[in-house]
Amino acid sequence: MILIIDFGSQFNQLIARRVRECGVYCIIEPPTIPMDRIRELDPKGIILSGGPASIYEKNSPRMDAAVFDLGIPVLGICYGMHFMMDALGGTVKPSPKREYGFAELLISQPGPLFKSLPERSQVWMSHGDEIADLPPGFQAAACTDNTLVAAAMDPARNFFALQFHPEVAHTRKGKPMLHNFLFEVCGCKRNWTMKAFTRRTVKEIAQAVGRDKVILGLSGGVDSSVTAMLIHKAVGSQLTCIFVDNGLLRKDEAAKLKKVFKEHLQLNIRFVNAGRQFLKALTQVSDPEKKRKIIGKVFMDVFEAEANKIKGAKYLAQGTLYPDIIESRSAFGGPTSVIKSHHNVGGLPKRMKLKLVEPLQYLFKDEVRKLGKQMGLSEDLVWRQPFPGPGLAIRIIGNVTTGRLKVLREVDAVLLEEIRAAGYYRKLWQSFAVLLPLKSVGIMGDSRTYENIVAIRAVTSKDAMTADWAKLPHHLLGRISNRIINEVRGVNRVVYDISSKPPSTIEWE
Numbered sequence: 001m002i003l004i005i006d007f008g009s010q011f012n013q014l015i016a017r018r019v020r021e022c023g024v025y026c027i028i029e030p031p032t033i034p035m036d037r038i039r040e041l042d043p044k045g046i047i048l049s050g051g052p053a054s055i056y057e058k059n060s061p062r063m064d065a066a067v068f069d070l071g072i073p074v075l076g077i078c079y080g081m082h083f084m085m086d087a088l089g090g091t092v093k094p095s096p097k098r099e100y101g102f103a104e105l106l107i108s109q110p111g112p113l114f115k116s117l118p119e120r121s122q123v124w125m126s127h128g129d130e131i132a133d134l135p136p137g138f139q140a141a142a143c144t145d146n147t148l149v150a151a152a153m154d155p156a157r158n159f160f161a162l163q164f165h166p167e168v169a170h171t172r173k174g175k176p177m178l179h180n181f182l183f184e185v186c187g188c189k190r191n192w193t194m195k196a197f198t199r200r201t202v203k204e205i206a207q208a209v210g211r212d213k214v215i216l217g218l219s220g221g222v223d224s225s226v227t228a229m230l231i232h233k234a235v236g237s238q239l240t241c242i243f244v245d246n247g248l249l250r251k252d253e254a255a256k257l258k259k260v261f262k263e264h265l266q267l268n269i270r271f272v273n274a275g276r277q278f279l280k281a282l283t284q285v286s287d288p289e290k291k292r293k294i295i296g297k298v299f300m301d302v303f304e305a306e307a308n309k310i311k312g313a314k315y316l317a318q319g320t321l322y323p324d325i326i327e328s329r330s331a332f333g334g335p336t337s338v339i340k341s342h343h344n345v346g347g348l349p350k351r352m353k354l355k356l357v358e359p360l361q362y363l364f365k366d367e368v369r370k371l372g373k374q375m376g377l378s379e380d381l382v383w384r385q386p387f388p389g390p391g392l393a394i395r396i397i398g399n400v401t402t403g404r405l406k407v408l409r410e411v412d413a414v415l416l417e418e419i420r421a422a423g424y425y426r427k428l429w430q431s432f433a434v435l436l437p438l439k440s441v442g443i444m445g446d447s448r449t450y451e452n453i454v455a456i457r458a459v460t461s462k463d464a465m466t467a468d469w470a471k472l473p474h475h476l477l478g479r480i481s482n483r484i485i486n487e488v489r490g491v492n493r494v495v496y497d498i499s500s501k502p503p504s505t506i507e508w509e
């Protein structure tokens with residue numbers, strides 16, 4: 001395995017993904033990780049990530065410099081390079097010319113990191129500091145127009161440092177460089193596959209759970225479905241899934257999911273029809289946070305009541321992913337306040353005195369999809385766009401009523417049909433409609449109308465932390481708008497949301 005030290009770069013998850021794409025397992029830890037823990041993990045190599053700080057600043061993040069005495073190969077990237085240079089006796093200072101964006105790299109010293117790479121290639125820079133003096137034993141290995149030491153190395157000790165970011169796609173030969181570090185320098189083996197993961201995880205779950213019972217909240221999303229499959233594989237009928245239909249799902253969604261789960265997954269599932277309870281609790285509530293809190297509470301009550309019927313359950317399984325774990329404890333990057341209030345069963349383990357099983361906690365979304373596919377989950381489920389726990393309630397701005405739910409469901413169904421037909425469903429992180437609490441004047445036939453407005457939201461994203469509004473073709477937007485206005489009663493205007501996250505969020509509430 002490879003250990004990645006998180007100095008707060010927005011790209012550290014990308015480093016991990018690149019390493020795993022090479023078939024090598026890795027984890028991300030904060031710089032405060034104790035040396036004993038590193039020895040215990042016994043990584044084949046360590047990657048020091050970039051970060052927003054400058055090493056010469058007073059409170060810049062540092063790790064124990066003893067990391068360089070472990071005899072383990074180290075690759076420093078950007079801030080990670082500066083930390084390495086500084087800790088080993090070099091000097092880093094502000095550079096007269098900041099460098100952001102593309103640059104041409106010229107390799108001056110071949111070494112294992114650059115094996116089979118062209119002398120010149122495009123790299124992506126983002127820094128305002130430079131190496132003034134190299135530490136003893138180091139030599140410069142590459143430069144760009146503005147940066148004399150764009151790469152440095154001490155091959156005898158297996159220390160390498162890059163000023164640019166090999167993990168981003170803009171660095172054309174970045175992946176081969178990381179590949180070289182893993183296989184030429186660290187001697188890693190390509191043994192991180194979803195098959196190996198499944199084998200190991202199933203064994204671990206079986207050992208941990210023993211003969212006890214496990215409960216899982218099935219939402220129909222890919223994460224909870226894959227979690228259910230893994231646990232089912234490990235402990236079979238000791239797993240009971242609970243599917244709560246909160247009445248806030250998309251058109252025909254509950255029925256479709258029931259069919260898939262029952263027919264194809266052969267899981268032990270309890271369906272709870274609680275739509276009325278949710279709607280009643282939401283009567284006359286328009287404040288987004290109140291809606292979320294109410295939905296969260298009703299969900300917990302309903303879930304707990306159902307779970308209590310399963311006597312002797314000791315475990316609660318959740319489909320928490322690695323980004324959630326990193327976000328909630330990141331030392332310098334994501335502040336801890338980002339812990340999502342989304343986790344609908346977040347408070348349950350404590351309340352019900354259940355122990356957590358989170359078999360996906362070291363996986364990224366793309367890995368979960370791969371795993372689901374490999375375990376035989378239908379393409380439809382594997383590629384489902386995320387759908388928020390509070391459902392359509394947070395896509396109906398203002399009061400949630402049966403009538404407004406019906407309008408939004410119809411709009412949403414048309415939208416998804418068109419998005420799918422145009423081949424955009426998988427390319428988009430999410431695509432959905434929002435029903436606004438506004439009416440506008442229109443004309444239909446010869447009559448005046450005064451009806452609802454819906455907004456279409458379509459975004460691209462890797463992990464929902466940031467997102468871009470999707471540049472959907474005008475003819476597709478036109479068709480969507482036409483069909484919605486013609487086919488859905490009560491809507492006479494469609495608008496397209498062209499805001500990115502940040503500063504907007506993906507959902508409107």
Ligand code: XMP
Pocket residue numbers: 292341342343344386387388389390430464501504505506507508
């Ligand atoms: P925002 O709106 O914060 O959403 O940009 C980020 C991602 O999270 C989803 N989301 C939720 N998922 N329960 C969930 O399970 C929730 O309460 C919730 N709120 C937002 C949202 O759809 C997007 O993918």
